[in-house]
Amino acid sequence: xxxxxxxxxxxxxxxxxxxxxxxxxxxxxxxxxxxxxxxxxxxxxxxxxxxxxxxxxxxxxxxxxxxxxxxxxxxxxxxxxxxxxxxxxxxxxxxxxxxxxxxxxxxxxxxxxxxxxxxxxxxxxxxxxxxxxxxxxxxxxxxxxxxxxxxxxxxxxxxxxxxxxxxxxxxxxxxxxxxxxxxxxxxxxxxxxxxxxxxxxxxxxxxxxxxxxxxxxxxxxxxxxxxxxxxxxxxxxxxxxxxxxxxxxxx
Amino acid sequence: xxxxxxxxxxxxxxxxxxxxxxxxxxxxxxxxxxxxxxxxxxxxxxxxxxxxxxxxxxxxxxxxxxxxxxxxxxxxxxxxxxxxxxxxxxxxxxxxxxxxxxxxxxxxxxxxxxxxxxxxxxxxxxxxxxxxxxxxxxxxxxxxxxxxxxxxxxxxxxxxxxxxxxxxxxxxxxxxxxxxxxxxxxxxxxxxxxxxxxxxxxxxxxxxxxxxxxxxxxxxxxxxxxxxxxxxxxxxxxxxxxxxxxxxxxxxxxxxxxxxxxxxxxxxxxxxxxxxxx
Numbered sequence: 001x002x003x004x005x006x007x008x009x010x011x012x013x014x015x016x017x018x019x020x021x022x023x024x025x026x027x028x029x030x031x032x033x034x035x036x037x038x039x040x041x042x043x044x045x046x047x048x049x050x051x052x053x054x055x056x057x058x059x060x061x062x063x064x065x066x067x068x069x070x071x072x073x074x075x076x077x078x079x080x081x082x083x084x085x086x087x088x089x090x091x092x093x094x095x096x097x098x099x100x101x102x103x104x105x106x107x108x109x110x111x112x113x114x115x116x117x118x119x120x121x122x123x124x125x126x127x128x129x130x131x132x133x134x135x136x137x138x139x140x141x142x143x144x145x146x147x148x149x150x151x152x153x154x155x156x157x158x159x160x161x162x163x164x165x166x167x168x169x170x171x172x173x174x175x176x177x178x179x180x181x182x183x184x185x186x187x188x189x190x191x192x193x194x195x196x197x198x199x200x201x202x203x204x205x206x207x208x209x210x211x212x213x214x215x216x217x218x219x220x221x222x223x224x225x226x227x228x229x230x231x232x233x234x235x236x237x238x239x240x241x242x243x244x245x246x247x248x249x250x251x
Numbered sequence: 252x253x254x255x256x257x258x259x260x261x262x263x264x265x266x267x268x269x270x271x272x273x274x275x276x277x278x279x280x281x282x283x284x285x286x287x288x289x290x291x292x293x294x295x296x297x298x299x300x301x302x303x304x305x306x307x308x309x310x311x312x313x314x315x316x317x318x319x320x321x322x323x324x325x326x327x328x329x330x331x332x333x334x335x336x337x338x339x340x341x342x343x344x345x346x347x348x349x350x351x352x353x354x355x356x357x358x359x360x361x362x363x364x365x366x367x368x369x370x371x372x373x374x375x376x377x378x379x380x381x382x383x384x385x386x387x388x389x390x391x392x393x394x395x396x397x398x399x400x401x402x403x404x405x406x407x408x409x410x411x412x413x414x415x416x417x418x419x420x421x422x423x424x425x426x427x428x429x430x431x432x433x434x435x436x437x438x439x440x441x442x443x444x445x446x447x448x449x450x451x452x453x454x455x456x457x458x459x460x461x462x463x464x465x466x467x468x469x470x471x472x473x474x475x476x477x478x479x480x481x482x483x484x485x486x487x488x489x490x491x492x493x494x495x496x497x498x499x500x501x502x503x504x505x506x507x508x509x510x511x512x513x514x515x516x517x518x519x520x521x522x523x524x525x526x527x528x529x
Contacts, residue, residue, distance in 0.1 A: 018523060068524065073355060075521045091521070093361040101359045107352025112276040124268030125360035125367060127261045133268070173361060 008084055008177055008210040009047035009070065015078030016040040016065050016234075039065040040234045043079070047212060047227075052204055054213045054221040056245065057231035063214040064181060066231065070212060071101030071179045084176045084210075097126075099177045102170035111155040115146055115165050118154055119172065126173045140168040143202070160191040167195075167203065178204060178211040184220055196223045218245055262366050269370040294386075298325060299394055312454045315484075319397065322483045325390045327451040329383045330413075330475045334445060336379040337372075337417025338438045342428035344371040349429075355526040364517055372421065376414065400485030408488055408495055409477035415502035416470040422509025426516035429525070445471040470505070473497040 020034045040062045047053045055063050068074040070081050072091040081088040084098035109118045116137055123133030141150045144164040149157065157165065163183060170178060183199060184192035200223065204211045215221055221228055225242040230249075240248045302321035316323045345368065348354035357367045390396035424437035445451070448458060448466035455463050455472065466472040477494040480486030488495065520526050 020523070065524070071359060073359060073521065073526060074524050075518075093363060096359060096361040101356075103356055103359075108356040110272060110276065110351075110353065113272050114275070117272055117275050121268045121272045122356070122360060124264045125357060125362040127264065127361060129264060130267065133264075169356070 008049045008051075009045075009053075009212065010082040011043055011045050011070070011079070012081070013079035014040055014043040014066070014069060014076050014081055016062070016069060016074070017077045038234055040069075040076075043231075043234075043236050045229055045236060045239070047210055049210055050205070050208065051226045052200065052211045052213060052224055054215055054225035054228045054242070055231055056214075056216060056218075056221060056228055056249070057237075058216070061231040062234040063231055065234075067101070067179050067181050067212060067214050071099060072096060073101060097173050098175055099179065100170035100173065100175035101179045101181075102166055102183065103181055109154045109162070109165065109169075112153060114151045114153055115157065115161075115168075116141060116150040118165065119168060122169050123172050128172070136172060137168075140171055143171075144168045144198070160187050160195065163187065163195060167199065171203065171207075174207075176209060178209055180211060180213045182215055182217075183213065184215075184217070192217075192220065193223070196220055200224045218249070221245055261362070262369065265362060265366055266370045266373060270374055273374065294328070298328075298390060302394055312456050315454070315456075316479055317397075317484050319483055321390060321394055321396050322398075323454070323479065324452060325386060325396060326478050326482060327475060329386055330449075330471055330478055331442075331446065331451050332379060332383065333376075333413065334417050334420075334471050334474070335438070335442060336375050337414065337421045338424050338441055339421070340372045340375040341368060341421045341425040342438060344368060345425055346428055349526070358526055368425070372418070398482065400483070402481045402485045402487055405477065405481035405486055405488050405491055409474070409481055409491070409498065412495060412498035412502050413470070413474045413477070415506055416474070416498050419502060419505025419507075419509040420470065422513045423505065426509070426512035429513075429516035429520055441469070445469050448472070450475050467497075470498065470501040473501070 016039045017036045018039055019036045022031050022033050026032070026034055043062075043066065045053075055066060057063050065074065069076050070083055070088055072083075072088045072095055075089055083095070086092065086095040086098065088095065088099075110121070113121070119137035119140065120130075120133050123136055124130075128136060138147070138150075141147050144167055146161060146164055146168065149161060154162070154165070167183070170180075180199070184195050187195060199211075203209065213220075213224055215224075222242045222245065228240050228242055228245050228248070229236060230238040230240070238248055298321065301324065305320045305324075310318070310320070313320055313323060345354065348357065358364060360367070387396070387398065391398055420437070420441060424441075427437050444465070448455070448462050449469050449471040450466065451471075455466050458466065473494040477491045477498065480491040480494065
């Protein structure tokens with residue numbers, strides 16, 4: 001009997017406690033910090049190579065915290081996460097080459113610059129030479145369906161176009177693992193469906209990648225996930241195949 | 252081809268891409284660009300009338316600067332601007348990137364943080380140097396500023412030390428801004444205090460002794476003394492060695508302190524998740 005392939009993402013007892021600086025009231029009570037908030041506790045799971053794992057949970061369940069720790073943008077208070085074979089906490093350049101955090105946050109691009117110009121800038125941050133960056137940006141803009149709008153300023157882009165540009169940016173370095181935070185949030189139903197199919201079939205499966213998708217949308221999760229993890233109050237409360245999510249969520 | 256390790260070549264690519272992006276964005280901020288140009292013209296014009304007004308008076312405090320108030324004040328303003336750029340630009344850049352939301356996306360790339368955040372200060376220092384040259388040229392051509400006695404050796408020694416000292420202050424300010432997530436408190440304090448006691452508009456010799464002592468603790472005081480010596484009276488490195496030594500000490504203390512502070516602030520941001528907070 002052959003052994004299963006090694007997990008691309010291994011999460012062991014991950015915990016995160018936020019401790020914000022105290023307010024004036026806290027300080028008057030002799031406390032320098034506000035009351036600690038436990039965002040994640042004892043979270044452990046694995047994601048196999050090529051798998052798409054979706055993380056669901058109510059607002060404040062810890063999804064964004066989890067994905068930021070896996071992306072190396074946030075340090076855990078406890079536990080450890082290995083993504084693509086590297087410690088997420090170390091946050092090395094090699095880690096950031098292998099793992100792309102695709103944030104759909106509209107504010108993460110420069111509004112006065114074109115989609116192409118934005119990609120050129122981020123390609124430089126990946127260390128790509130100008131000629132390589134131009135080629136790679138053109139190729140990705142074509143792939144995400146933005147070739148015709150590549151030279152329009154980002155501020156003129158629709159929400160769907162902005163999401164597509166964020167995906168193109170995530171693919172600049174040809175990562176092995178994609179971390180997607182609500183990739184179709186705010187899109188119209190058709191735009192959301194098209195983007196999900198593109199992500200699942202072309203970007204993740206077509207590219208032989210592994211992905212974690214945080215989402216609260218059952219339609220999205222059913223369309224994309226191989227497996228669903230449920231977070232409640234910062235703890236992993238269950239796991240199910242995508243056709244069982246209504247039962248798990250009690251819908 | 253991608254650069255595998257953080258190298259000057261990689262930084263050069265980031266810098267080039269940053270400059271291109273800035274130039275592309277200028278078209279979107281035409282009004283701000285025109286206002287900035289207008290401000291430059293008004294500043295040069297105001298110097299004309301200030302020098303006519305004050306330059307006519309024989310002032311013993313200006314004797315050490317060849318009695319040249321125009322040169323004195325032009326260099327005071329240039330030095331202040333350099334300090335402003337050094338102390339503020341990195342903090343402003345971080346604050347803006349936090350507010351815009353670009354910082355997290357940039358930090359998520361393979362480029363090390365110093366590279367992500369280093370391009371804007373380098374660009375701004377170059378722009379500031381060009382603007383300063385414009386001021387000096389404008390003052391020479393329009394106002395008759397005498398720059399015939401420049402000591403290039405002194406200038407060549409002073410400028411890198413000034414940049415290093417101001418960069419150290421800038422890193423301290425940027426770290427503080429990341430920690431407090433407010434506008435730059437270090438720049439505000441240093442800027443106001445320096446303008447008052449570093450001899451920007453008037454020689455420090457007019458200040459009482461205790462204020463002069465406060466001024467000696469600020470790098471701008473020594474930067475202005477070195478620049479005025481090199482540019483106005485052709486002072487040799489030996490003649491301005493006190494100022495150069497003070498700048499060397501500031502650079503030696505502030506630069507490593509700034510790097511440590513900034514590293515600490517960046518780590519704090521990864522602990523409290525404030526890379527995209529505003």
